[in-house]
Amino acid sequence: MGGWPLTFLAGGPTNAVMRVFTCLSVSPLFPSGGYSVRPAGAPFRAARWVRVGRRGVMAAGIVVVVNMAGNGCVRAADAPGGAPLPAVSAVPEHDGPGHDEAWSFAHCTATVSDDPDGARDYAEDWLRHGGGLEAEQCEALARIELGDVATAAASLDRLAHVPGWPVGDPAPAHAGTQPDTPQSLRRRAAVAEQAARAWQADDSPKQAFDSAAYGLTLEPGDVPLRLVYARVAVELDQPQRAIDTLTPLPSVPAERDEALVARAAAWRRMGRIGQAMTDINAALKDMPRNGAALLERGILYQREGQMxxxxADWQDVVTLAPDSDEADLARQDLSLLETDPEAP
Incomplete structure (x- = not known):
């Protein structure tokens, strides 16, 4: 059958014209041979905004010419002047999740290590769209990876003091405004631990101690918090606090071994080298290649005059994990040992 053009004008004036030739299925309506027109697919819906080509030209409307040729094909015609019409794509309203995807703490933190810039941008966009505590937490974690550790630590410490933390993902709208539950207390304690570790990375042991101490008021049995608290207590020359915090030892083997290493450092600080060596050898029995344990035992050997x-222990640390903080400390100890081999 012959075709005739149907022109649909959507929106206002446009700087791009698109002609689409499409087949519309037809069905007999009148015995005399007339036809009614019935679209084969879903009705055409003009996009509110479209981007034309790679140059980002915006069109507020679309002109569509439908030619009923009856040949079953859909193709883009040439634009005026003979130039092919660039592809048309919808412009998203924002860079966050799609319309069917909710903002998500899990999504935000999934790329913190590999793409901290992207995670920070996601968190900031989330905050602009009503994100709350979890968006701020994700932003702080991204800042740690980007090197802005002090700002991140202060932010995490502040967040740990906010009651009513959300449980679940995505967070409910009332997060941060409700009374605490056992789950929200654990969540806040975990944020306090992150704050303490960030303060440690910033070489701010007093602030790290305060964050860890506050976290333990929320969740006294939290083992990671107890470990952070004990290590910082030793750094602040409060070894008895560390020993009290780590005694009795945790029941989980991996946590127990970490606690043994931290407690050995506390015993050493108190001058009780024998007890420190007992703890460190017990830890190394389970994890003989642990850099922190080998570093500590090397210090204990030095104190005993076994240079x-x-x-040997410090060289093992450097060999096992050359890029670790423990390796840096081991190199310093080796350098001092070369300078004064007999120094205790």
Missing amino acids: AQAR
Whole structure:
């Protein structure tokens, strides 16, 4: 059958014209041979905004010419002047989730290590769209990866003091305004631990101690918090606090071994080298390649005047994890040992 053009004008004036030739299925309506027109697919809906090509030209309306040729094909015709019409794509309203996807703490933190810039941008966009505590937490974690540790630590410490933390993902709209539950207390304690570790990375032991101490008021049995608290207590020359915090030892083997290493450092600070060596050897029995444990035992060997054993442990630390903080400390100890081999 012959075709005739149907022109649909959507919106106002446009700077792009698109002609689409499409087949519309037809069905007999009148015995005399007339036809009614019935679209084969869903009705055409003009986009509110479209981007034309890669140059980002915006069109407020679309002109569509439908030619009923009856040949079953859909193709874009040439634009005026003979140039092919660039592709047309919808412009998203924002860079966050799609319309069917909710903002998500899990999504935000999934890329913190690999793409901290992207995670920070996601969190900031989330905040602009009503994000609350979890959006701020994700932003702080991204800042740690980006090197802005002090700002992140202060933010995490502040967030840990906010009651009524959300439980679940996505967070409910009332997050931060409700009384605490056991689950929200655990969540806040975890944020306090993150704050303490960030303060440690910022070389701010007093603030780290305060964040960890506050976290333990929320969740006294939290083992990671107890470990952070004990390590910082030793750094602040409060070894008895560390020993009290880590005694009795945790029941989970991996946590127990970490606690043994931290408690050994506390015993050493108190001058009780024998008890420190007992703890550190117990830890190394379970994890013989642990850098922190080998570093500590090297220090204990040095205190006992066993320089060859100290050197061997520190060299093992450098070999096992050359880019670790423990390796940096081991190199410093080895350098001092070379300068004064007999120094205790």
